[in-house]
Amino acid sequence: MEIFDNWVAEFVLRRQHNPRVLPTKLISALQLGDSSDCLKLKISSVLRDISNSLIRGAIDEGTLDLLEVLEKLLLQQHSLLMESHKSAYCWTAAECTLRFMWPLIASDGFFTEALERIWTKRIGVLKERGSDLVSRDLLKWETDLKRALEDPELYQRIRESNIRYTAITFLTQLLKEQWALLGSSSLESVVQRRFLKRKADNVEEDIVDKRGNTNAADESTRRLESDTIDNANEPRGESGDGNGNNRENDNDVEGVGCLVNEKHASEEEQTVGAQEQEYEPSLDKGDETAARELKGYLLEIQGQIDPSTRQREEPNNAIDHSVNITPPPTRMNRTGTSGQDHNEAPDDVNKKGSDSQGTWSGRVRPRRPTPVPLNVSPLKKGGLAKSHVRRPKKFWTPEEVEALREGVKEYGNTLCLVLYGKSWKDIKNGNPAVFAERTEVDLKDKWRNLVGG
DNA sequence: TTAGGGATAAGG
DNA sequence: CCTTATCCCTAA
Structure with missing residues (x-):
């Protein structure tokens, strides 16, 4: 039965929408050995946790925990750390800090506390153990944020930037890559x-x-x-x-x-x-029988896991600028398809029948609405059906212009607009805090009008 | 990814 | 109208 437990747990963990399953609980309910399969199972559970929090729109220090745990697991597995992992960590950390920048000025205690807690303590620990999560970007953020303590303007700029979106993007990418690495269940x-x-x-x-x-x-x-x-x-x-x-x-x-x-x-x-x-734990012989028995077992479990009630939450609006401790109810700018209209009736608790789908008899499963893409971005055209919503025009601040000049000076020839082996994107990444709200195309455009062409 | 043309909006 | 600054789209 242990193999079954394993398989089923694995399977359950990898299903997209099962908010009722708490991976950590599930995992601890099973007595796992230490094989590489179990490692993968644990990784699955962490991924599922991250995924769930992303769906809920919760990007918080819990997410940081998860990313750190994931790193350790991958280390045990002798896997290399992905860029997306580092970036996700870095931007999530920034986002977590941004949460506490809601006062207009830095002097408020929350921000300093957050700095201390996240950047000094937490990341200090990472540094001590020589974690690869400590990337250049991360250090850059650290200095920027700490500088913002004394520099009100910088503080303002960071405060108004939309870090959340980037964090979500990297987290999503990380998940995608890691799931792919795990392969089929x-x-x-x-x-x-x-x-x-x-x-x-x-x-x-x-x-x-x-x-x-x-x-x-x-x-x-x-x-x-x-x-x-x-x-x-x-x-x-x-x-x-x-x-x-x-x-x-x-x-x-x-x-x-x-x-x-x-x-x-x-x-x-x-x-x-x-x-x-x-990868197959240990099936060679008799997977036919196994499969048959599994069928029954699965159906049983399926019943317990609650297939029919589902609450979908819109991932917290990625467009929010000033990060909302208490999300203001009025958020315009939803792009067409994504849905504030998908709200299922708020989680009716009756697991049994009475549903229009009724008691699905193990044959016919209720259809679900097609999944909503995770995030919506004003900055990139990606995930959604083209929004015909322009992102609001935002004039370049002198700081941004200065940063752009610096970037071009560093990477390229000011006159000819030739970037030596580097791209606008590199310039953007060279100064993530400042350019948080600009795309590389924006940089390019701005440069174009700066040199007057 | 980038260059370049277009669309949009604000101001003259 | 015309100009300017930004943002958007797309061919290459």
Whole structure:
């Protein structure tokens, strides 16, 4: 049963929306060994925690804790620290500090306290143990923030900047990368493998009518069946293929199939490109029986986890400038699709029936609304359907202009606008505090009108 | 990513 | 109108 526990926990942790599951609780409920599988499980749980807090829109010092824990786990796993991880940490730390910059002037105690608590103590500890989380950006922020204590103007500028958005971006990226690194969950692997096997069998019977598709599946099957699976970093060639097939045809192992389907439907992004990877605890023999038993087990668990009630919260508006301790109710500037309209009726507590979906009998699962993208940005066009909302015009402050001049002086030729091997983005990153609200394109544009072209 | 053209808004 | 400063879009 231990393997089951493992698998199920893993599976549950990786599902997109399960706010009711507290990863840490779940993990501690199981007695885990110390194998590398368990390490991965723990990593999954931390990722899930981060993800949940992101969904709730909560970026706080708890997030910092999580990022630190994640770093340690990755260290145990001998993984390298990703850039996104460092950046996420750095900007989250900044965001946490920004929270306490709501008074107009720095003299207030909160800011100094926050500085002390976060930057001196917490990050001091990191420095002591030589953590890689201490990046250049982080140090830069540290000096900037501490300088802001005496420099009211700098304080103002930081105070008004939108750090939250950047933090969210990096956190999201980090999650995406880490999930991808983890690869398929064991359950998915089994299902996929069984599917491919079956598919391959079928193919032998009617060889004719299919095209590249079959080849792909066939190939993967052979690869899988050869069972010397160490393709940790397999090229992601036809991943889309396998995925799509899987989604449509997988009907056996209903419980599992169902869940996996749903997962793919809602979580596509996170698993895309990852499903080639496989790691399998210890199944060789009898995964058929295992799968069958799992089906029952899963359904049971599924019931307990509460599939039907779901509360979705809009990630706290990424547009907020002055970070809101108490979010003001009036926030304009929601871009079209994202939804202050998706509000499900606030969490009705009846887990049993009475729902329109009624008691889903294990076959038909209730449909959920398509997931809302995590963040919305006024600064970048990314995640959403094009907002026709222009970001408000904001005149360049002399400081920004000065910083831009410095940047260009450092990296490039002032006259010809040739940046030696560096980009506008590098200039922006060279001064994240000042340029927090400018995109690299903004820098470019500003420079254009500065030199009068 | 960047360069460059366009759109938008504010001021003359 | 025209100019200026910003922001946005897109081809390369």
